[in-house]
Amino acid sequence: MKIIVMGAGVIGVTTAYYLARAGAEVTVLDRQAGPGLETSYANAGELSYGMTSPWAAPGIPVKAVKWLFMKRRPLFIWPLISPTMWAWGVQMLRNCNDERYRVNKSRMVRISNYSRDVMPDLIAETGIDYDGREQGTLQLFRTEKQLEGSMADQEILAEYDSPFEVLDREGCIAAEPALGRVREKFVGGLRLTADRTGDCRMFTTALAEKCVEMGVEFQYGQTIRSIAIENGRVAGIETEIAGRITGDTYVCALGSHGPKLLTPAGIRLPVYPVKGYSVTLPVVEDAAAPQSTIMDETHKVAITRLGDRIRVAGTAEIAGYSDRLGPHATDTVRHVVNDLFPGGGDLSRAEGWTGLRPMTPDGTPVLGRSRYDNLFLNTGHGTLGWTMACGSARAVADVVLGREPEISFDGLTADRYN
Structure with a gap:
């Protein structure tokens, strides 16, 4: 399976890692010259x-x-x-x-605690320093x-x-x-x-290097213009330099910039x-x-x-x-x-x-399936992207690969806004 991940911040890179770890062929697209150069660059450093x-x-x-x-x-x-x-x-x-606070917090803690539990395994597997x-x-x-x-x-x-x-x-x-x-x-x-605590940029950069060793292809300097939709599915990603880049499945991990591409494709997220x-x-x-x-x-x-x-x-x-x-x-x-x-x-x-x-207005990120069966979401983490990165990436990777995730996606998908 060839999977295109949009975004090389901490969310996109951890997603790429878990997909490649499971044997998928992964390409990561990002407009910057390297990984972790936007929101992941100098955040608070808290795994809170x-x-x-x-x-x-x-x-x-x-x-x-x-x-x-x-x-x-x-x-x-x-x-x-x-x-x-x-x-x-x-x-x-x-x-x-x-009422809403308790519902929203319970959803967020579900991801956060899972991330807390799985991150040590990733560190042990990769040996990266951050x-x-x-x-x-x-x-x-x-x-x-x-x-x-x-x-x-x-x-x-x-x-x-x-x-x-x-x-x-x-x-x-x-x-x-x-x-x-x-x-x-x-x-x-x-x-x-x-x-x-830890340096999110150091983590993202080191993990991207491990991903390359695992066969992940990173295409930097690729500004994404649009998501091409044909016959009710994603047909490819239109970029300014390389033109259309295609895969079997796509993951949007573009943070705040995700709605700029998702809205024209018919996916309206309040991010x-x-x-x-x-x-x-x-x-x-x-x-x-x-x-x-x-x-x-x-x-x-x-x-x-x-x-x-x-x-x-x-x-x-x-x-x-x-x-x-x-x-x-x-x-x-x-x-x-x-x-x-x-x-x-x-x-x-x-x-x-x-x-x-x-x-997002409710604090919970948007994970999992979208209205298109070959487009998945991992976005909207707010101030907790570093905290939730490993958990949300591992769970989304499981869903993308058709495996049963270890946490429930109830209330985490874009469906809660419909």
């Missing part, structure tokens, strides 16, 4: 199994309004004249209630109100068998010793002990780009730097240790497909790392980045 939750949650509409008036706010909304953006926003608001650590995530609370509000999260974590620890100030410092220098800035935390920012800076004093991931609950900023670097990521900007990195775009993430880990890294040498997260 314990923090797998939809953005659409009870109370979020009120919080979002408050965030818009913060000096260093985690949310920006540009009022574009875009029916797609506003329709997506309305759908998201409809999911901000207790600056990985297994020291958990510390959700840091600056106020007693935040700490008290985490009770609801604790109940849900217990329900879904996600291990955690509730820590006071000294407990947080024991987990992240450098926080002892700024002990007056927080009151406690919630430590998610099963979480891991919308939500812009995020990060900076990566070198560690200059280990004792003053983070050891794993800290999530600042106030600013919604993640600070992650990646080998001899610190990755600081956050901000949600709803501004269409803009990939502009303005001069002050990373001010918030820079402020947070300097506030909590002063002297740990060299901000003067920080590398700024921006990327588009493919968000």
Whole structure:
């Protein structure tokens, strides 16, 4: 079976790996010059199994309004004249209630936990290095109100068998010793002990190299123009340089850019780009730097240790497909790392980045079959593409190959939007 995978980000490459591992002939198409050069390039570095939750949650509409008036706010909304953006926003608001939150979270956790369980096997099989650590995530609370509000999260974590620890100030410092220098800035935390960290770009690049060894063909610099439909099936992928590229089966793993091709082909998915920012800076004093991931609950900023670097990521900007990195775009993430880990890294040498997260209004990615029997989907992972990559790729590969997947696809396919 010849399979064409569209997209060489972490989702596309892991999908290609599992397909090739099963003996399929795989070709991966991507417009960039190599793997992992867009959303996978400089994300937060979190494998955040314990923090797998939809953005659409009870109370979020009120919080979002408050965030818009913060000096260093985690949310920006540009009022574009875009029916797609506003329709997506309305759908998201409809999911901000207790009933939908629990349904959506259960679907997301199903994928996340599966990914947590299968990723160690992939690492053992391939031996790839990605600056990985297994020291958990510390959700840091600056106020007693935040700490008290985490009770609801604790109940849900217990329900879904996600291990955690509730820590006071000294407990947080024991987990992240450098926080002892700024002990007056927080009151406690919630430590998610099963979480891991790692460089998503390193992982994607190393796994792509393994895929090549397995016979996978990567065609870079191939901008896809359209999906050709003939007689009710996908007949090929039209590219700008190579013309039509054909296979037996096709997988769309194009993240935020997927709807640009899927909509003309008659597949309407509410996947919308939500812009995020990060900076990566070198560690200059280990004792003053983070050891794993800290999530600042106030600013919604993640600070992650990646080998001899610190990755600081956050901000949600709803501004269409803009990939502009303005001069002050990373001010918030820079402020947070300097506030909590002063002297740990060299901000003067920080590398700024921006990327588009493919968000669905209910938080759950879109996996599996489409309306065409030879086109499959693996998209819409939002901020959790790195977290869900191995699980969603392995499950989708099973479906593509006609095998029984190890997790249920109930509520994960595009059918839930019909």
